[in-house]
Amino acid sequence: MKQKRGKPTTILTIANQKGGVGKTTTTVTLGSGLAGKGRKVLVVDLDLQGHVPRMLAQPKQPGVRRWYYDEEPLERVIVQARENLWVLPGDKSTDKVMARIRDESYGEEQFANQLKEHAAALDFDVVIIDLAPSLNNLQVAALIAADYVLIPTRLRFTDMDGVQEVLKTLQQIGRHGHQVSGYFLLPTLFDRGANETIERLKELVASQGARVWPPIVQDVRVGEAPGRGLTIWEYAPTCNAVLGYVNGGKRVGGYADTLQRVLALLEGV
Amino acid sequence: MPNANKRPATLPALTDLPADEVVADILSDSERRQDEMKLSPKERQALLTARRRESERQEKASRKAKEQEAHRIFLLLPTDLKERLVGIAGWNGTSVSQVVTFLLYEAVAQYEAGQIDFSRYKSPSYSPRYVSELIHPKDAERQQRRSDQKRKKGWG
Numbered sequence: 112m113k114q115k116r117g118k119p120t121t122i123l124t125i126a127n128q129k130g131g132v133g134k135t136t137t138t139v140t141l142g143s144g145l146a147g148k149g150r151k152v153l154v155v156d157l158d159l160q161g162h163v164p165r166m167l168a169q170p171k172q173p174g175v176r177r178w179y180y181d182e183e184p185l186e187r188v189i190v191q192a193r194e195n196l197w198v199l200p201g202d203k204s205t206d207k208v209m210a211r212i213r214d215e216s217y218g219e220e221q222f223a224n225q226l227k228e229h230a231a232a233l234d235f236d237v238v239i240i241d242l243a244p245s246l247n248n249l250q251v252a253a254l255i256a257a258d259y260v261l262i263p264t265r266l267r268f269t270d271m272d273g274v275q276e277v278l279k280t281l282q283q284i285g286r287h288g289h290q291v292s293g294y295f296l297l298p299t300l301f302d303r304g305a306n307e308t309i310e311r312l313k314e315l316v317a318s319q320g321a322r323v324w325p326p327i328v329q330d331v332r333v334g335e336a337p338g339r340g341l342t343i344w345e346y347a348p349t350c351n352a353v354l355g356y357v358n359g360g361k362r363v364g365g366y367a368d369t370l371q372r373v374l375a376l377l378e379g380v
Numbered sequence: 381m382p383n384a385n386k387r388p389a390t391l392p393a394l395t396d397l398p399a400d401e402v403v404a405d406i407l408s409d410s411e412r413r414q415d416e417m418k419l420s421p422k423e424r425q426a427l428l429t430a431r432r433r434e435s436e437r438q439e440k441a442s443r444k445a446k447e448q449e450a451h452r453i454f455l456l457l458p459t460d461l462k463e464r465l466v467g468i469a470g471w472n473g474t475s476v477s478q479v480v481t482f483l484l485y486e487a488v489a490q491y492e493a494g495q496i497d498f499s500r501y502k503s504p505s506y507s508p509r510y511v512s513e514l515i516h517p518k519d520a521e522r523q524q525r526r527s528d529q530k531r532k533k534g535w536g
Contacts, residue, residue, distance in 0.1 A: 309410045316407065320397030325406065359409050363402050 120231040121377055122238045124257035129273025130244030133263045133299035134158075136333055136343075137369075138241035139166045141261075143342040144370040146196035150236040150377070153189065155226070156201035157253055158243040164200040167192035168340030174200040178229075179222065180207045185229040193342075197235075205249070212248040219248055223256035223289075237377060244273075246280060254284050259376055260294040266301065266311035266326075274315075293376065294322065297369060301326035303356065324372060325364035328356040455480075458521045506533070 125138045135158065142154040156163035161171035174188040178199060189197040212218035230238045240253045254260060262277050264270045274296065281294060296319055302308045315323050327333075330352035336343045343353055343366065355365030399407070416424065457465070469476040490496050498514055505513040506529050515522045 303406075303410070306414075309407070312403070313407060316399045316403055317397065321400045321403075323400060323403050325400065325402040358406055363406055368402070 120227065120235050120238055121258045122227065122230075122240065122256050123259045123261060123373065123376075124240045124242065124253045125261050125263065126242050126250065126254065126277050127262050127264055127270070127273045128244055128246050128250075128276045129264070129270045132244075132265050132270055132273070133297075133327065133333075134244070135162045135166060135241050136337075137261065137263045137297060137299065137327075137366075138239050139163060139337075140343050140366045141370060141373055142237075142239045143167070143193060143196055143344055144366065145237055145239075145373065145377075146193055147344060148370070148374060149195065151195050151197075151234060153197045153199060153230055153233070153235045153238045154192075155199045155238060155240045155253075157205060157249050158201060158241055159203045159205050160243070161200060161202040161205075162337075163241050164190065164192070164198050166337040167196075167198060167342070169198060169200060171202040172200040173202050173204040174198070176202075176204040176207050179225070180204075180211055186233055189233075209247055209249045212252055219252035219255050220289075222249075222252040226256050246276065251280065251284065254280060254291070255289045258292045260291050261297055261373075262294065263297045263299045263327075264315075266298050266308040266315070268311075271311055271315070295372075296323045298323065298326035300329045301364065302329050303358070325355070325368055327352050327364055327366060327369070458519050461519075 123141070125134045125141075127134055138154060142152050146152045154163055154167075155175070157175060164171055169190050169192055172188075172190065174190070177183045177188045178185050185199070189199050192198050208222075212222050215221060226238065238256075240256065242250050242253055260277070260281065262274055264274050278294075281291065285291075296315060298312060298315070312323070312326070328351045330347075330350050332347040332350045333343055333352045336346035339346060343350070347353065351365065353366050355362035355368055357363075416427065419427065465476050465479055469479045472479070487496070501516065502512045502514050503526075505511060507513075513522075513526065515526060
């Protein structure tokens with residue numbers, strides 16, 4: 112592999128052990144958003160469901176297995192989905208990768224190092240990893256690889272429990288010398304009218320402070336976009352989930368705001 | 381029987397953690413809305429009326445500002461001249477804008493009748509945007525700035 116010139120590759124892992132919190136949507140939206148801002152982005156689908164390529168109008172493919180298990184070069188298995196945006200697609204055969212990580216000594220570290228090294232060699236500015244809603248070796252490997260972790264969460268009791276589990280895992284990984292540069296929480300499917308939502312948001316802020324980013328409001332168009340093979344930037348760029356909802360006369364939250372925050376992380380601001 | 385109103389906490393609360401500014405706004409806004417829910421129907425109606433009036437006032441002001449936008453001009457006046465204009469406006473109980481407009485009508489008419497000649501007061505401009513610099517003999521501030529610029533560029 113050739114050596115990468117210029118800035119190092121930043122790895123952003125999107126994690127929550129709870130399902131249905133918007134991990135894949137957030138991954139695809141941030142990936143396509145960063146690509147739109149001129150960053151060279153690789154989205155890695157480590158979820159066996161293989162929804163990342165489907166959301167970008169690409170077929171499910173055993174890309175992760177071919178790259179890590181069959182040891183094919185990364186450049187041969189990634190798929191270009193948009194300008195500046197590549198996908199390392201996954202499908203159910205990703206479980207072979209999981210087994211290999213489990214069977215090898217320091218398997219998680221090896222996976223993390225290889226991903227960093229190969230992505231950097233292909234000059235990617237950012238790698239965004241989408242994870243399955245569970246905790247296994249692949250999750251741990253992706254958290255070890257991460258420079259930053261973004262935890263999307265719905266503001267409900269069970270989803271918040273998922274947040275706590277990710278934080279515990281991060282803590283354990285940190286004790287083994289794999290400290291991430293930062294982690295952030297992104298409230299998704301935000302229902303501003305529900306008392307439960309507000310109470311849970313308060314709770315999250317009391318526990319995590321400014322690590323809690325402004326929320327993504329619940330918006331039917333977010334669910335419609337993948338069915339049309341479009342990202343939300345392409346399908347409904349002015350919807351509330353992108354621009355934020357109106358609160359006290361100004362728009363708050365939304366993926367446009369999240370994208371700016373991620374860009375600031377990448378620029379080291 | 382568990383208490384239906386009690387929400388079990390899922391995360392340990394730490395103290396004095398600053399919230400993100402936007403998130404803090406969302407929380408305070410929701411608190412405000414919750415407080416408003418506690419008001420009597422009469423009080424809520426009064427609040428809504430006051431809020432509607434305030435929003436109409438703001439809309440009117442913003443509409444007026446937009447209409448005036450095309451007629452607005454930004455002037456840099458010497459301190460003494462500005463003070464004199466403010467004085468005249470105060471003395472006559474009118475706005476500075478109206479005083480300046482009135483006086484400019486007179487001055488522009490004089491200029492157009494050839495009674496004011498700029499040529500004696502014009503010199504080449506240091507700015508790439510303008511060809512000439514026009515300074516009134518009584519404008520001490522601009523004259524001072526001009527001579528400072530000259531000295532800086534080593535022309536003085």
